[in-house]
Amino acid sequence: MIAAGRFAQEFEKIGxxxxxxxxxxxxxxxxxxxxxxxxxxxxxxxxxxIWKIDYYSLDEMHGSDHPEDPAVTVRILTLMFAEDY
Structure with a gap:
């Protein structure tokens, strides 16, 4: 996930x-x-x-009960410019 804000306008910086x-x-x-x-x-x-990794259940509707288990967990990385926070 990429937070809206400047990343939306400065897409080339994502890499x-x-x-x-x-x-x-x-x-x-x-x-x-x-x-x-x-x-x-x-x-x-x-x-x-700023970056954050969150651990969701496979349906991405709530947090994973077992974040250490990739068979039941989806990891989502969120990136944002600090000034957009």
Missing amino acids: AVGAAVAAFDDGNEGDDPYGEHDFGKLDANGEAV
């Missing part, structure tokens, strides 16, 4: 932001208090970006 999120390894206890590595803030080409 660079996606690559920055994929390479992200700077989690901290403030952003990741449970060690799940499902949220982060980073800079991508001078733009502050």
